[in-house]
Amino acid sequence: ETGVTQSPTHLIKTRGQQVTLRCSSQSGHNTVSWYQQALGQGPQFIFQYYREEENGRGNFPPRFSGLQFPNYSSELNVNALELDDSALYLCASSSRVTVNTEAFFGQGTRLTVV
């Protein structure tokens, strides 16, 4: 196990609703990144948080937003859910001590939008 915990593991929402996904990073890790993985595809970078600030964003609309807390845990919020938001959402934690160390991923949250 990586020590990265995501909740919930599964979620079903209706189109137009809002959802919050949570991630507890590995102890000592101060950087959290979020990825969206559609079925049969590779993960796509959503954004990254470092010291509670957004530090880079992928090609996702503003209705995807996030937070990082002082304990380095993080939330991903998605507003006005669309059917295409159905995916596995992965959180990755890493330590910004050396450049590009490996990132440790959680088990993901499977979001289904109906």
Place this chain on the structure above:
Amino acid sequence: AQKVTQAQTEISVVEKEDVTLDCVYETRDTTYYLFWYKQPPSGELVFLIRRNSFDEQNEISGRYSWNFQKSTSSFNFTITASQVVDSAVYFCALSEGDFNKFYFGSGTKLNVKP
């Protein structure tokens, strides 16, 4: 343009066969990092290896080996004497200047049959 291409969508082998998973990447940066991750059905991405652009030395770890060739922009992964437990989806990923912002390939699903 795809930064990471994994042309093999799915590979099936019989246990004990050797198998090579291909990865071709594209970047203009001189400093970059390449990764391989394994994704079992549980969904969590498991780190396998990290290689920086200045280190072209091939690496072997048990039954796993990696062949990094900058001249062909390839970072191929070979499993020797495959086992059923190797069955998973394998992702190749590229990270450029942004810390741990990964570009993932579309993945190769490996089926190892007994």
